[in-house]
Amino acid sequence: MLQLNHITKNYGSFRAVDDLSFTAEEGKIIGIIGPNGAGKSTTIRLIMNILQPDGGEILINGKPYSDEDSDQIGYLPEERGLYKKQKVSEMLHYLGALKGMTKDDCEHQIDHWLNRFGLTEWKDKKVEALSKGMSQKIQFISSVMHSPKILFLDEPFSGLDPVSSDQLLAVIREMKEQGRIILFSTHVMETAEIICDHIIMLNHGHKILDGTIHDIKREFGSDTLTLDITGNHSFLQGIPAIVDVRERGNSLNIVFQKGTDINALIVEIVNKAFQNGCAISSLKVDEPSLHSIFVSIAGDKNESEPQK
Amino acid sequence: MKSKIKQIIKFEFLRTAKTKGFIIGVILVPLLFLGSIAVTAFFAAMSNDHSEEEITIGVLTNEQQSTVFREVVGMIRIMDWKIVESADSALLRQMTFDKQINGYIKYDSVAGYSFYSDNYTDLYVSNTINGIVHNVNRHNEISHSGLSEEQVEKILNPPSVNTYKLSEEHPETAETSDVHEESFKRQMCGMAFAFLMLMSVMMFAQNIGQSVLEDKSTKIVDVLLTSVTPTQLLTGKIMGIGGAGLVQFLVWVLMAVFATNNADVAAIGSLSEFLTPQLFVLSSLYFVFGILTVMAVYAAIGSMAETQQHYNQLVSGISIFTSLPFIIITPVTLNPGSTFSVVMSMLPVFSSSLMPVRIIAGDVPVWQLLLSIVILVGTGFMIIKLAARIFRNGIMQQGKDFKFKDIFKLMKK
Structure with missing residues (x-):
């Protein structure tokens, strides 16, 4: 278990992280989300022991961080952290050795993971010869090959095509099943919604959300409908309760005001669709998306919080 | 933890030493360094080597030529340099510009010895003539001073100092070396x-x-x-x-x-x-x-x-x-x-x-x-x-x- 208790971090007079506390349990994927400048990177670096907190404590299984714990942590940074002129195998051997792996273990794990991601033929190529997606996979391998108990993934799907993203997701879910603590940071709310069991949302160094996806959505109530409709749907803009209409592929995401009588709204939409000669094939009340929750909270907080 | 430092040492050493730049630096740089010294020394030696060069000196003859001046001209001849004598300074001047002679010397009782050349940088000829004039005049003055041959020889070839390097390992004797x-x-x-x-x-x-x-x-x-x-x-x-x-x-x-x-x-x-x-x-x-x-x-x-x-x-x-x-x-x-x-x-x-x-x-x-x-x-x-x-x-x-x-x-x- 990973615990952050009242963590504070200052850069001069600027407080980057303010009294942050949360717990990450084994077998869970914890999403750490927030707008730019929220304190995510600082929090990550505090957990990774790259930075030292100015206040509070970080505990791993109830004990303060020690040097031995570094071998139990895997970190996938947002940007590629590889030496371009090194061969893939040399780079992975080096990073594995720094995590306390033996040469044979490294070799075995490198072969296993390269094979898993279809990169075996790139083993002796230089890192600079890899595409962005391949580099990301190599970086991922370096973060998991030593079987860490705590894994931090910062934008892991960046640069990956859908097939590779699915491969990576499958590995992440396997690790979750194996009881590892997985911390996940992303700007893409849809991804966080799919992957994470628990969300920590930061803004201006404070924690403003902490709960499971389900609990958070329930707390914020429903505010969207998904509508499949053919014909001119511009009439929707004229319905007062509707705040926003977004096209998502062939469907429409309709955001309505909080507190709206959903049944009355549905009736109004159906009637007006009929009056305008439109045909509705599907209508579903959605739970609020993490994106909309994020925007509503981060937007409100940005307006109300004074600049530091 | 010490093994992690060893891993970093090994990785950084190999990362540095396995590059083309390192290998080239190790081998090429000293070769270039020594080569540049050798080339510079070679060209310097070549420019100072006048043994193959044919040198011709003009001599402006006039009525004021002294015996000593004739001795100077004689010493120049001994060096296998060619001599062109003329009483026409304009002719000797033109021959210098035409590179027929390296320059010309003259003597008069007011200005003394003068050497004329169109080359500022090659001091070999002028320095040699200067040395000859100096030695001939010095020898001449000393010879007419009334001193014996032995005394003249001691003045012209004064004793030099033998320099020794002392060594603490051999306190009673001194190392001798150049x-x-x-x-x-x-x-x-x-x-x-x-x-x-x-x-x-x-x-x-x-x-x-x-x-x-x-x-x-x-x-x-x-x-x-x-x-x-x-x-x-x-x-x-x-x-x-x-x-x-x-x-x-x-x-x-x-x-x-x-x-x-x-x-x-x-x-x-x-x-x-x-x-x-x-x-x-x-x-x-x-x-x-x-x-x-x-x-x-x-x-x-x-x-x-x-x-x-x-x-x-x-x-x-x-x-x-x-x-x-x-x-x-x-x-x-x-x-x-x-x-x-x-x-x-x-x-x-x-x-x-x-x-x-x-x-x-x-x-x-x-x-x-x-x-x-x-x-x-x-x-x-x-x-x-x-x-x-x-x-x-x-x-x-x-x-x-x-x-x-x-x-x-x-x-x-």
């Missing part, structure tokens, strides 16, 4: 040795600065710091890259020993007699502590930079200290026992390169050696500790536009 030639050899050897050391130190100091900058700008430092502490990272990098520097330096020295054993460098002869095991041991010690200190400073600067341009700006702040040793080598080589040389060879910034110069130049008192080593090691540890603190504080900060003066802020715990 001190001037040996002194010249020692100076050349010392200067070459010091330049090789300085070049090695500066090359690898730049290497580590660039390596740290690369770690920071590519963000790989974040990955590394999840496994090791900043101090472990700095230690591993310094020892790994410094190790490659030491290998390069030793290869250069061995190449120099081989070259000087197997080929006499023009006017120098063999230098290997000065490259004693004692010199190797002491120089290695000075080199190691010198390079460790300088590398720590450059690593600290690398940790403050975000881009190559930023790094160059920060490095310029210490460039005066890194370039001063190159300037000071020459006066120390020429006078290794002076107070200036003794003091400079004690200062930690300079002792790594200057003390081996003094060791090659002659006997350095043991107390001076010990004192300089103590100062170097003590100061080195202090600088490394401060540099490590700057590195620890700087490496983890992103997006900061550090200025050189921020070094003092980063030194705080």
Whole structure:
């Protein structure tokens, strides 16, 4: 278990992280989300022991961080952290050795993971010869090959095509099943919604959300409908309760005001669709998306919080 | 944890040594260095070799020619130079411009001896004529002074001083040697040795600065710091890259020993007699502590930079200290026992390169050696500790536009 208790971090007079506390349990994927400048990177670096907190404590299984714990942590940074002129195998051997792996273990794990991601033929190529997606996979391998108990993934799907993203997701879910603590940071709310069991949302160094996806959505109530409709749907803009209409592929995401009588709204939409000669094939009340929750909270907080 | 430092040392050493740049530097640089000396010496010798040159001197004849002047002309003939005599100065002048003669001399009782030429830079002819005139006139004056032949001979060939080098190992006898030639050899050897050391130190100091900058700008430092502490990272990098520097330096020295054993460098002869095991041991010690200190400073600067341009700006702040040793080598080589040389060879910034110069130049008192080593090691540890603190504080900060003066802020715990 990973615990952050009242963590504070200052850069001069600027407080980057303010009294942050949360717990990450084994077998869970914890999403750490927030707008730019929220304190995510600082929090990550505090957990990774790259930075030292100015206040509070970080505990791993109830004990303060020690040097031995570094071998139990895997970190996938947002940007590629590889030496371009090194061969893939040399780079992975080096990073594995720094995590306390033996040469044979490294070799075995490198072969296993390269094979898993279809990169075996790139083993002796230089890192600079890899595409962005391949580099990301190599970086991922370096973060998991030593079987860490705590894994931090910062934008892991960046640069990956859908097939590779699915491969990576499958590995992440396997690790979750194996009881590892997985911390996940992303700007893409849809991804966080799919992957994470628990969300920590930061803004201006404070924690403003902490709960499971389900609990958070329930707390914020429903505010969207998904509508499949053919014909001119511009009439929707004229319905007062509707705040926003977004096209998502062939469907429409309709955001309505909080507190709206959903049944009355549905009736109004159906009637007006009929009056305008439109045909509705599907209508579903959605739970609020993490994106909309994020925007509503981060937007409100940005307006109300004074600049530091 | 110690094994992690070993991993970093091994990785950084191989990363540095397995590059084409390193291999080329180890082999090509000394070859280029020696080659440039040889080529310069060759062309200098060629330009001073007039044995194959046909020299013709014009002589302006007139009524004022003295017997001594005729003797001067006679001495010129003895040198196998051709003589063209003419009473027409305009003719001799034109012959000079037409390159038919190298120049012409004349004598009159008012102006004395004069030599006219259209060549300002080749002083060989004018210096030779000057020497002949001087010797002939001196001999003539002394000969007419009424002194005996024996006395004249003693005046013209005064006794010279035999110079001896004393040795503490043989207090009752003195070593005899050609001190001037040996002194010249020692100076050349010392200067070459010091330049090789300085070049090695500066090359690898730049290497580590660039390596740290690369770690920071590519963000790989974040990955590394999840496994090791900043101090472990700095230690591993310094020892790994410094190790490659030491290998390069030793290869250069061995190449120099081989070259000087197997080929006499023009006017120098063999230098290997000065490259004693004692010199190797002491120089290695000075080199190691010198390079460790300088590398720590450059690593600290690398940790403050975000881009190559930023790094160059920060490095310029210490460039005066890194370039001063190159300037000071020459006066120390020429006078290794002076107070200036003794003091400079004690200062930690300079002792790594200057003390081996003094060791090659002659006997350095043991107390001076010990004192300089103590100062170097003590100061080195202090600088490394401060540099490590700057590195620890700087490496983890992103997006900061550090200025050189921020070094003092980063030194705080």
